[in-house]
Amino acid sequence: MSGRILLTGGAGYIGSHTAIALIEAGYDVVILDDFSNARPDVPDRLEMITGRSVPCHRCDIRDAAGVAAIFARHRFDAVVHFAAKKAVGESMERPLDYINVNCGGLLTLLGAMQRAGVFRLVFSSSATVYGLPKVLPVPEDAPLVAESTYAWTKLASEQILAQAAAADPRWAFGILRYFNPAGAHGSGLIGEDPRDIPNNLMPYLARVATGELARLEVFGDDYNTPDGTGVRDYIHVEDLAAGHRLSLDDLIATDRGHLFNLGTGKGTSVLEMLRAYSRACGRDLPYVIGPRRAGDVDIYYADPAKAERELGFRATRTPEEMCASSWAFILRRRNGS
Ligand code: NAD
Ligand code: WQD
Numbered sequence: 001m002s003g004r005i006l007l008t009g010g011a012g013y014i015g016s017h018t019a020i021a022l023i024e025a026g027y028d029v030v031i032l033d034d035f036s037n038a039r040p041d042v043p044d045r046l047e048m049i050t051g052r053s054v055p056c057h058r059c060d061i062r063d064a065a066g067v068a069a070i071f072a073r074h075r076f077d078a079v080v081h082f083a084a085k086k087a088v089g090e091s092m093e094r095p096l097d098y099i100n101v102n103c104g105g106l107l108t109l110l111g112a113m114q115r116a117g118v119f120r121l122v123f124s125s126s127a128t129v130y131g132l133p134k135v136l137p138v139p140e141d142a143p144l145v146a147e148s149t150y151a152w153t154k155l156a157s158e159q160i161l162a163q164a165a166a167a168d169p170r171w172a173f174g175i176l177r178y179f180n181p182a183g184a185h186g187s188g189l190i191g192e193d194p195r196d197i198p199n200n201l202m203p204y205l206a207r208v209a210t211g212e213l214a215r216l217e218v219f220g221d222d223y224n225t226p227d228g229t230g231v232r233d234y235i236h237v238e239d240l241a242a243g244h245r246l247s248l249d250d251l252i253a254t255d256r257g258h259l260f261n262l263g264t265g266k267g268t269s270v271l272e273m274l275r276a277y278s279r280a281c282g283r284d285l286p287y288v289i290g291p292r293r294a295g296d297v298d299i300y301y302a303d304p305a306k307a308e309r310e311l312g313f314r315a316t317r318t319p320e321e322m323c324a325s326s327w328a329f330i331l332r333r334r335n336g337s
Contacts, residue, residue: 001249004028004074008061008109009082010054011038013192014124014178014240016046017185018080021241022248023050030074031056032067033083037194045189061105064112071116078120078248081109084153087199088128088295091150102153106160120251122174122244123161126154127233127261127302129177137265137303140177147295158259165257172255174247179233179263179302181240183322184329191329192237201273202234202322206330209281216285218270220292225299229270233263233301236317236325246311263302264315273319280323 005022009015010031016038019029023046031043031054043056055074059066061083084102085091091098106123113121130138131145146152158175165171182202184191197213198204207213221228243262250258268276278285307313 001252002026002028003077003252004030005248006030006032006070006074006076006079007082008032008079008105009084010080011035011042011056012082014181014237015080015082016042016190017237017241018082018244019046019054020049020185021238021245023052023054025245025249027248029054030070030076032059032061032070034058034060042190049185049187049189062101062108064108067108067112068115071112071118076116076118078122078251079109079113079118080122080124080244080248081106082124084124086150088148088150089199091148091153095149098149098153099156102150103156103160106157110160110164119170120172120248120255121161122176122247122251123157125158125175125177126151127177127179127263127300129155129158130300132297133300136299137301138261139303140259140261140306171257172251173257174251175257175259176243176247177259177261178240179235179261181237182234182319182326183236183238183317184325185238186325188325188328188332191326191333193330193333201232201270202326205274205277205285205323206326208285209277209327210330210334214286216274216287217290218274218287219290219296221289222292223298225269227269227271230296231267231269231299231301233266234268234273234319234322235263235315236322239264239315239317243307243311243313243315246313250311258310260307260311260313261302261304262307262313262315263304265302265304267299267301268319273323276319277323277327279320280327
């Protein structure tokens with residue numbers, strides 16, 4: 001496939017991996033990012049991996065004039081919109097900031113796209129829109145409920161897209177609901193390494209593996225799961241990136257919108273992930289069992305059948321590969337390379 005694609009938030013974790021997948025598939029990629037949650041060396045690393053220089057514009061997605069200037073500079077065939085704030089706990093403390101960036105940013109982007117005559121958009125949604133799922137595996141038509149302000153912004157964004165598409169048939173939206181992204185690029189040059197103490201399991205395990213954090217606190221071992229710890233559908237970020245390429249290929253070929261879960265369809269418990277990371281880093285990682293974390297679900301995993309049937313998408317990489325690639329990236333990062 002060919003075409004020029006704008007990746008908002010393209011210097012972030014999922015966006016940077018998607019940039020590589022798109023370049024390798026033959027697309028030209030341009031990044032818009034305010035670097036509020038990305039390292040400044042990501043564009044250079046993308047060039048090291050792909051051999052291609054990636055134009056990168058530092059811009060806030062809510063800055064209408066800045067976004068319009070980027071659309072004036074490049075002729076885009078489609079946009080992938082990653083730029084958003086994503087910490088569930090923080091979203092409950094600062095709801096207006098989350099609504100402002102996640103929903104306000106989407107509206108600014110849609111306005112710029114409309115004025116530039118670009119009507120294809122892939123949107124980063126999340127399995128969080130299913131709330132506490134009642135059916136397993138979770139299909140796309142499961143009931144939707146926002147249990148946090150973050151989830152609310154994703155639900156509201158999906159509804160904004162539905163309203164726009166209903167009013168103007170030129171819009172083609174690819175809504176992708178990710179389950180739990182994990183792992184890093186095979187080069188070891190890009191991955192997930194948050195600046196603050198991580199809230200999420202994988203980056204937390206990485207910090208325990210380096211010794212920066214003493215032990216993992218397992219949030220509850222009395223869930224209704226095989227080993228009592230929470231079960232999630234972890235999807236390797238390179239598989240997730242491939243899903244974006246398929247979504248874009250389809251939008252460009254058909255100009256028809258779609259909505260898919262991106263997951264593996266398999267659940268992995270916290271203790272299973274801890275053991276996989278221990279094998280990856282070569283030592284038994286310490287842990288303690290703590291109380292449940294408020295708002296956590298016992299178990300959920302995707303029904304990925306629709307994405308496989310209609311998009312040809314299959315996530316095949318294992319938790320072992322997620323932990324090994326994460327550890328390779330963290331080691332390189334700590335060694336300064
Ligand atoms: P990330 O924070 O690594 O990437 C987001 C990028 O957007 C960052 O580079 C950040 O600097 C940029 N950004 C943030 N606010 C911006 C603004 N106002 N203007 C311009 N750029 C801005 O996060 P990620 O994990 O790569 O997530 C990407 C998308 O996927 C987000 O929309 C997120 O909600 C969604 N998502 C993430 C997960 C997950 O667990 N990582 C799961 C489901 C959905
Ligand atoms: C996974 C499991 C925890 C940390 C979140 C968002 C969701 C989506 C993905 C964006 C759970 C357990 C964790 C720790 C632990 N993001 N855990 N000790 O909560 O499934 O999903 O990220 O859209 O919206 O809610 O991911 O990585 O935080 O937790 O025991 O220190 O690990 O209880 O069972 P979660 P997570």
